[in-house]
Amino acid sequence: MNYNLPFTGLRIIELASVLAGPQVGQFFAELGADVLKIESPAGDVTRSWKTSHEPTDTDVSAYFAASNWGKQAGVLKLTEPADRAELLRLATAADIVLASYKPGDAEKLGADYATLSAHNPRLIYGHLTGYGPDINRAGYDAVLQAEAGFMHLNAAGPGQPPQKMPVAMVDLLAAHQLKQGLLTALYQRERTGQGTLVQVSLLESALSALANQGATFLVTGHDPQPLGSGHPSIVPYGTVYTAADGQRLVLAVGSDGQFQQLCAALQREDWATDRRFQTNAARVQHRQELEEMLQQRLVEVSGAALLEDLQRRSVPAGAVRSVGEALGHPSAQPMLLPPAAGFGRGGLRTVAFHATGWARVGGLPAPPLLGKLSREEVS
Numbered sequence: 001m002n003y004n005l006p007f008t009g010l011r012i013i014e015l016a017s018v019l020a021g022p023q024v025g026q027f028f029a030e031l032g033a034d035v036l037k038i039e040s041p042a043g044d045v046t047r048s049w050k051t052s053h054e055p056t057d058t059d060v061s062a063y064f065a066a067s068n069w070g071k072q073a074g075v076l077k078l079t080e081p082a083d084r085a086e087l088l089r090l091a092t093a094a095d096i097v098l099a100s101y102k103p104g105d106a107e108k109l110g111a112d113y114a115t116l117s118a119h120n121p122r123l124i125y126g127h128l129t130g131y132g133p134d135i136n137r138a139g140y141d142a143v144l145q146a147e148a149g150f151m152h153l154n155a156a157g158p159g160q161p162p163q164k165m166p167v168a169m170v171d172l173l174a175a176h177q178l179k180q181g182l183l184t185a186l187y188q189r190e191r192t193g194q195g196t197l198v199q200v201s202l203l204e205s206a207l208s209a210l211a212n213q214g215a216t217f218l219v220t221g222h223d224p225q226p227l228g229s230g231h232p233s234i235v236p237y238g239t240v241y242t243a244a245d246g247q248r249l250v251l252a253v254g255s256d257g258q259f260q261q262l263c264a265a266l267q268r269e270d271w272a273t274d275r276r277f278q279t280n281a282a283r284v285q286h287r288q289e290l291e292e293m294l295q296q297r298l299v300e301v302s303g304a305a306l307l308e309d310l311q312r313r314s315v316p317a318g319a320v321r322s323v324g325e326a327l328g329h330p331s332a333q334p335m336l337l338p339p340a341a342g343f344g345r346g347g348l349r350t351v352a353f354h355a356t357g358w359a360r361v362g363g364l365p366a367p368p369l370l371g372k373l374s375r376e377e378v379s
Contacts, residue, residue: 004358005032012036013090014071015111016100017044019141019168020128020202022067023175023350024098024182029070030351030361033095037073038087043370044068060343065367069337069347073368078109091116091123096182100128103136113197123195124185126178132201139202141168148206153213155226162226174205230291235283236262239291240320247303248320251294251310256280261313265306266297340366 010033014025017039029035037044049063050056076083087110091097097116099106106112106127113125130139142164145151150169151162181198189195207214213224216232224232229250231237236251236259243249253259256279263272271277271293276286283290298306303319310317326332327348337347343366354360 005361006358008032010034011094012096012098013038013094014098016098016128018046018100019067019171020174020178021098021100023172024126024178025071026067026069027179027350029364030349035071036090037068037071037368038076039073039370041075041077047370059370060367065347068367070364071368073371075371078111084110087111088116088119092119094120094123096124096126098126102138103129103133117195121194122189124182124189124198126182126198128174128178129199129201131203133199141170144170144202144206148203149210150206153224153226156228158225160226170202170206173209174200174202177205233284234280235287235290236294241295241298243298243301243303243306245302245304249303249307250318250320252316254316258315261315262310265309265313265315266301268297338363340364342366
């Protein structure tokens with residue numbers, strides 16, 4: 001037990017599956033909590049979600065491994081009275097329960113907040129649903145991306161087919177909302193001694209993250225349209241360019257001073273004094289002309305050299321990397337968990353913040369195999 005971690009001694013039961021709830025469980029595990037993942041006999045469905053590059057003879061898929069480091073695992077069949085009683089026993093000594101049942105399902109299994117908190121008033125219960133506690137509809141990330149406007153905005157351009165983002169972004173947004181709710185509940189419990197029910201829906205999490213795009217509609221009445229990777233109110237920002245050496249790069253020019261430095265780096269100082277481009281507002285109005293000029297100029301220069309020059313000039317810009325290139329970069333190394341016994345592969349941390357009051361956990365137990373633990377192991 002590492003007493004230097006902030007949640008050492010905190011006991012969490014994870015009844016949630018797939019991504020959002022397990023991400024929260026791993027977050028607490030990385031910060032010292034004891035996390036027990038309770039699965040049905042069939043196991044978390046993500047154990048079977050494998051790419052064509054993964055072995056078929058393991059129940060720890062890459063998808064499952066994305067959110068389940070640092071946990072113990074056990075199996076309970078909650079349709080059986082004895083297993084419901086075991087869950088109640090465990091919950092009586094727990095601080096937090098994580099759940100992701102459809103509305104009404106937890107009650108049928110005796111795994112709901114009212115049942116468990118009646119035996120443990122200090123219990124904090126985090127419940128994830130797709131659409132809130134009153135809508136009996138399962139939540140799936142791709143569907144929520146569509147319904148919350150993200151797929152529409154993520155199209156390559158106006159009139160182009162909507163497309164989802166390549167990670168389960170709504171699940172991850174919901175996980176962050178649930179973390180915030182649970183941390184608030186822990187703070188409140190310190191003052192009142194009482195637990196609470198924290199409810200998070202995927203839909204509300206997604207809508208909250210529309211941010212400037214949502215505000216654009218609410219303030220102006222204009223329904224934001226897809227711009228590919230461009231930005232609706234900043235130019236040049238986010239568009240992918242290809243330089244003479246084949247380097248793909250993006251610019252994130254957020255001020256007029258940065259634009260002037262970009263023009264100097266491209267040896268096109270006259271662009272900075274052109275009335276069409278002098279201010280960001282003008283550049284937004286003349287987006288197409290400027291983007292075409294940038295594309296034409298960038299195919300004449302070395303991308304690698306330009307990125308170095310822009311860094312010296314404090315102009316935000318970066319290379320477009322693959323996932324492997326991103327995780328192999330020196331800056332990414334602190335985010336990687338070392339390989340663990342019985343797994344042989346490293347993992348990705350969910351905790352990306354640093355604090356002076358505690359050190360990062362050096363390593364965690366590997367994502368657990370599906371199996372039943374004895375009462376002694378989980379007591």
